[in-house]
Amino acid sequence: MTRDRPTAGWLRRVRTGQGRPIYLALVEALETAVREGELQPGDQLPPQRAVADQLGIDFTTVTRAYGAARARGLVEGAVGRGTFVRRRAVDDEAGLIDLSMNLPPPPQGVSLAALLKETTAAILDRTDVATLMAYHAGPGTPGQRAAGAAWLAATLGDVGPERIVVCPGAQSALTAVLTTIAGPGAALVVEPLTYPGIIALAARLGLSLIACPVDDEGFLPEALAGLCAEHRPAAVYLVPTTRNPVATTMGLARRREIAAVVAASAAWLIEDDPYNRLFDSPLPALATLVPARTFHIATLSKTLSPGLRTAFLAAPTDAMAQRIADALHATALMGSPLITAVAVRWIRDGAAERVLAGVRLEARARRAIAAELLPAARGDAEGLHVWLDIPAGLDAGGLRALGAARGLALVGADAFAVTPDAPAGLRISLGGPAKASLLRESLGNVATLLKPPTIV
Incomplete structure (x- = not known):
């Protein structure tokens, strides 16, 4: 039964009959459970029908609540797989899109969760x-x-x-x-x-x-x-x-x-x-x-x-x-x-070769996006990151601060430097954003940061 599912305990937090829509009470209970760590990224939520039965509410109310939770970025899901607490990197939880950590992108055509x-x-x-x-x-x-x-x-x-x-x-x-x-x-x-x-x-x-x-x-x-x-x-x-x-x-x-x-x-x-x-x-x-x-x-x-x-x-x-x-x-x-x-x-x-093939496909697609939006960036077509020289008049610290203001986590040459006279630049990692569309938006913001200020 739903009550016995390890990820169904948060339903006890739902408080109904307080003059607010039931679906919002459900969303707020879910949000609190995620914030306090009762639900972890990747945890699968109970099916909507089971939640409706346990709480004695209408199925459409649960559907509306799950939709609202998805809009708030609390959950993600796919037809046939179910609904899961959204996976977030540490920087993402702080409100930043991570372009600083090198990791492989989600492989095309392979579900790591199912595998x-x-x-x-x-x-x-x-x-x-x-x-x-x-x-x-x-x-x-x-x-x-x-x-x-x-x-x-x-x-x-x-x-x-x-x-x-x-x-x-x-x-x-x-x-x-x-x-x-x-x-x-x-x-x-x-x-x-x-x-x-x-x-x-x-x-x-x-x-x-x-x-x-x-x-x-x-x-x-x-x-x-x-x-x-x-x-x-x-x-x-x-x-x-x-x-x-x-x-x-x-x-x-x-x-x-x-x-x-x-x-x-x-x-x-x-x-x-x-x-x-x-x-x-x-x-x-x-x-x-x-x-x-x-x-x-x-x-x-x-x-x-x-x-x-x-x-x-x-x-x-x-x-x-x-x-x-x-x-x-x-x-x-x-x-x-x-x-x-x-x-x-x-x-x-x-399976390792299948995952590797999917990572290769996605990595090359993302590298192509970087080539389009950051044409000055250097890097292999197969790479997970690119290198950007910093234009004269800009510095890595300032760019990181500007990036953070735009919701981007960036890393500069100082993190990699052995000597104080090492070349200045940014390493832009392409695998962190969960979706290619989010990467495209993020790289567009990086391109904007690198434009010289307009002199009036």
Whole structure:
């Protein structure tokens, strides 16, 4: 019965007979339940007929209430699926449309909600729950490591599962690598604008960051060679595909040059490659060019869903994979067994490729919108973000404030800068807005912000 449904408890909040329309009382009860956390984003509401029966009111009254709740942005739904509490990002709950966080857009032609329900049901039906939900130390089960090797094959080729470590996200993988190969005071070579997670991690571990000169493809090989010889860094860190935040990709010739520099040095190479699978024909990873010195990390958060919190790390050797697993155990213990099981099942049964295909389609459609509205933006056609140089006379802080006034969450170069003289710009993420129409409106507002003021 409706009364027994976990998401039907909020109906007790409905207060009728107080001189106001019943449908408004229903909407206000729903709004209070969402605000106080009784109902969470994604919770499915009871069917309208069941609500009418429980409250003893007319079905059309409930229909009107659900419609009003949808107009207020409290719920969303589709024919045949039901009505759900609307999913909101943190910034969205603060009234902002998030253009600052990189995440994959909703995949075209795939319902993640339906797929998750189907997958978790199948896992729980065919797996011993006690075993699934127990502690799982180590680099992953043989099946999980084999799934990781299969996922990475598009860019790494044939990699033995013994070299794969299953991690609860890329940040955990980076932590495990750096705590294994770099002690306090060690140097790490990065680009002048780089992933904020590596900046924060270096500060936490007491590592020094050295910015290497770059061009549109990334590190300048001669400059990198000079820095490696002078500073003898523990590692070189890079995001070669859809570089974060500047959105361009390192070509194959440059990858070979960088691989040669690393091979001739004493440094390790940390290849953080979250975006490569978004390309129909991804370039070979640097790990294939200098395998004995490279840690390759690929998270599913940018290609499938951040909620999967699963990343696969390919270590240079089997022995190094075990050392990374030991470091991972010391810092994160393990990933979520259920979430990892979902990711592995998707890879095995082909669902991951279907989701990836849907993300690719939507990402390219959104990139086309960005090309139309922000023609000066740089970025790959397959990318989840673009980079905008800030016109003279404007600054990132001012643009963020102006953006917030227009309901936009923006992120500027300062979040990625290793040196104070790093280039100024904005990284515009395209996957955050729930709908392409909302992205179009948001990018139109960004274009307006960048227009020079009219001189009267």
